[in-house]
Amino acid sequence: MNNMVRISGLASGMDIDSLVENLMKAERAPLxxxxxxxxxxxxxxDDFREIRTMMFNFNNSIFDNILKQSTYTQKKVNVSDPDxxxxxxxxxxxxFSGTITxxxxxxxxxxxxxxxxxxxxSSKKVSEIFTDVKGSQSIKVKAITADGKxxxxxxxxxxxxxxxxxxxxxxxxxxxxxxxxxSKTGKVSLTSKNTGTTREGTTDVDLSLTGILFEKLxxxxxxxDTETKRTAxxxxxxxxxxxxxxxxxNTFQINGFEITLKEGKPGKSVTFSSSTDVDxxxxxxxxxxxxxxxxxxxxxxxxxxxxxxxxxxxxxxQKADMKDKEIELWEEKAKSGMLYGDSILSSSLTEMRTNxxxxxxGLTGMNQLSEIGITTTAxxxxxxxxxxxxxxxxxxxxxxxxxxxxxxANDGDTTAEKGLGRRLRDTLKNTMEKIDEKAGxxxxxxxxxxxxxxxxxxxxxxxxxxxxxKDIESRYYRQFSAMETAIQRANQQSAYLSQFFSS
Numbered sequence: 001m002n003n004m005v006r007i008s009g010l011a012s013g014m015d016i017d018s019l020v021e022n023l024m025k026a027e028r029a030p031l032x033x034x035x036x037x038x039x040x041x042x043x044x045x046d047d048f049r050e051i052r053t054m055m056f057n058f059n060n061s062i063f064d065n066i067l068k069q070s071t072y073t074q075k076k077v078n079v080s081d082p083d084x085x086x087x088x089x090x091x092x093x094x095x096f097s098g099t100i101t102x103x104x105x106x107x108x109x110x111x112x113x114x115x116x117x118x119x120x121x122s123s124k125k126v127s128e129i130f131t132d133v134k135g136s137q138s139i140k141v142k143a144i145t146a147d148g149k150x151x152x153x154x155x156x157x158x159x160x161x162x163x164x165x166x167x168x169x170x171x172x173x174x175x176x177x178x179x180x181x182x183s184k185t186g187k188v189s190l191t192s193k194n195t196g197t198t199r200e201g202t203t204d205v206d207l208s209l210t211g212i213l214f215e216k217l218x219x220x221x222x223x224x225d226t227e228t229k230r231t232a233x234x235x236x237x238x239x240x241x242x243x244x245x246x247x248x249x250n251t252f253q254i255n256g257f258e259i260t261l262k263e264g265k266p267g268k269s270v271t272f273s274s275s276t277d278v279d280x281x282x283x284x285x286x287x288x289x290x291x292x293x294x295x296x297x298x299x300x301x302x303x304x305x306x307x308x309x310x311x312x313x314x315x316x317x318q319k320a321d322m323k324d325k326e327i328e329l330w331e332e333k334a335k336s337g338m339l340y341g342d343s344i345l346s347s348s349l350t351e352m353r354t355n356x357x358x359x360x361x362g363l364t365g366m367n368q369l370s371e372i373g374i375t376t377t378a379x380x381x382x383x384x385x386x387x388x389x390x391x392x393x394x395x396x397x398x399x400x401x402x403x404x405x406x407x408x409a410n411d412g413d414t415t416a417e418k419g420l421g422r423r424l425r426d427t428l429k430n431t432m433e434k435i436d437e438k439a440g441x442x443x444x445x446x447x448x449x450x451x452x453x454x455x456x457x458x459x460x461x462x463x464x465x466x467x468x469x470k471d472i473e474s475r476y477y478r479q480f481s482a483m484e485t486a487i488q489r490a491n492q493q494s495a496y497l498s499q500f501f502s503s
Contacts, residue, residue: 016480027472031465032315038458039313044338045451047302048439051345052432054298058291059428062421065284069093072397072405074277077257081270084263089274092256093402097273098241104264106195106236106250109144109207113188113218114227120188122181126159126167130216133159139167139211143176143192144233148248150198150206151176159213167213177207188217196248197233205230236261281397281404286388288421289374293385296349300383303345307337344438348431353384355423361416366403369420372396 065071075089075096084102120129127134137159142152153175157167164181171179177190190207197206207230214220218228235246238261240254250261257274311333319327339345357376359368366372373392377385397404410419415426438450446452 016477016484019476019480023476027469031462031469034458034462034465035315036313038455038462040338041451041455041458043313043335045439045455047338048435048451049442051299051302051339052435052439052441054295055428055432055435058295059425059432061291062288062425066288066408066421067419067425069405069409071284072276072281072401074280075257075274076277077272077274079270079272081268084261084265084268084270085272086260086262087257087272087274089257090253092274095274095276096255096257097271098254099269099271100259100261101239101267101269102261102264103237103239103266104234105261106248107231107234108192108195109197109205109233110189110191110231111205111207111209111219112229112231113223114225115186116188116216116218117186120164120181120183120186122164122168122183125161125163126157126213129164130159130213133212133216135159137211137213139171139209139213141171141175141177141190142208144194144196144198144206144248145176146194146249148196148198150208152208188219190219192233194248195233195250196235199232205232207233237264276397276401278394278397281401282390282393285374285393285404286390289386289388292352292424296352296383296385299345299349302339303342303349304383305337305340307340308333311336344431344434348427349383351427352424355415355427356384356386356420358416360407360410360419361414362412363403363406363410365400366396366407368407372404372407 070091073089073091073093075092077087077089079085079087085100089096126137135158136156138154138156140152140154142150145151155167155170155174157170168179168181171177171190176193178193179188179190181188190209192207197204199206209220210222211220215223218225235248236250236252237244237246239245252259311330313334314322314327314330322330353376356369361367369375369386373389373396374386375389376382377387406419408419408421410417411422412418415423418426436444436449440446440449440452444452446456
């Protein structure tokens with residue numbers, strides 16, 4: 001049918017193609033409406049997904065910023081002499097203070113071997129440097145660990161394949177010691193990676209080295225070379241709040257805060273004290289409020305956005321007759337109001353406002369946002385945005401940061417008992433699930449969400465109508481072709497009659 005020859009007005013003198021095109025414009029009106037409806041469903045879907053993304057990000061931000069207790073336990077620490085010690089909070093929920101006298105720092109055990117020769121070419125194979133060390137070999141390194149225990153590691157190598165540099169690399173990677181070969185002096189040293197000793201009160205070295213290669217390098221335990229020097233590691237010695245004590249490392253924790261000893265000065269006392277880092281806590285809460293306000297503005301804007309029903313999505317033919325700027329301005333209005341009055345989003349806004357305004361049941365003292373300086377804006381058109389009295393917020397944090405934490409993060413079996421952040425996350429999760437049912441995710445298949453099913457139905461209707469339009473167009477051409485044939489036949493008969501009467 002579609003391959004038939006079309007006669008374009010040779011007999012009638014009419015522009016058949018233009019006539020069919022104009023007739024088909026009227027026939028295509030239902031197709032244009034379907035295409036426009038498909039576009040509206042797609043815009044609506046995309047608007048839902050944009051809001052879902054904002055909710056997802058805000059949900060994560062709530063967890064990262066206001067539900068973690070570490071947000072409210074951030075401390076500023078003042079140290080009387082920062083050159084001698086540093087102090088930082090790790091996980092202490094209360095303020096701390098103390099006095100430290102650093103008697104001596106922790107040091108590492110080390111072994112420096114005697115001279116092997118005037119030089120060592122460490123890039124050569126081990127068997128080339130020491131001809132009596134061949135084939136598969138192993139050496140053992142016992143060194144102190146970070147928690148003050150001795151740990152032995154075995155390093156295996158092939159003397160015929162591995163260079164001395166290769167062995168050094170393995171020791172440095174696989175054991176608790178650092179090995180160094182000085183090619184100029186012909187000496188080797190090994191130093192424990194961790195400081196301290198397990199042999200309090202003795203001169204023994206917490207660095208045990210065994211194996212034929214270490215013997216050749218004059219660092220093994222059984223080497224008695226007078227040039228071989230062994231230095232014992234020492235523990236840090238200090239007095240903390242009147243108690244003399246030791247640690248294997250210069251950095252250690254006491255009661256949830258970390259102390260680093262920098263220099264030993266017996267008789268020199270260093271004091272330190274902590275206080276809540278109010279600025280850091282305020283920054284987190286301000287970020288929470290800003291993100292909440294952006295979400296409210298977006299959602300409230302979408303559910304109240306005006307719908308311009310006279311501005312329907314443009315068809316391809318309409319766009320062809322318009323300039324880019326005209327298309328942009330038209331579609332700006334055509335896209336407007338896709339989520340106007342949507343019940344999912346309207347309910348979510350109402351629920352979020354309720355989440356924040358209701359006191360947290362079961363808390364003593366502060367139990368609602370207004371008590372820490374956070375209230376709604378005076379303009380009702382804002383849809384429930386929040387505003388912060390920063391002075392009042394600071395005062396609340398200084399007074400009791402844990403109470404502020406509980407307002408946001410209190411755990412409970414009921415919504416009333418839950419902190420405001422936990423309530424919001426519940427509401428956001430519920431809303432996102434409903435949006436998924438309505439508009440799906442970027443990875444969703446159409447038949448798994450409502451708008452996707454509607455889009456599939458529209459696509460089927462479009463396909464069906466396009467097939468029907470092809471049939472209609474073919475029918476018009478057949479009718480005009482029949483007309484042309486009839487006119488041509490009539491013209492032929494007229495010409496024949498004229499010829500007959502003229503003779």
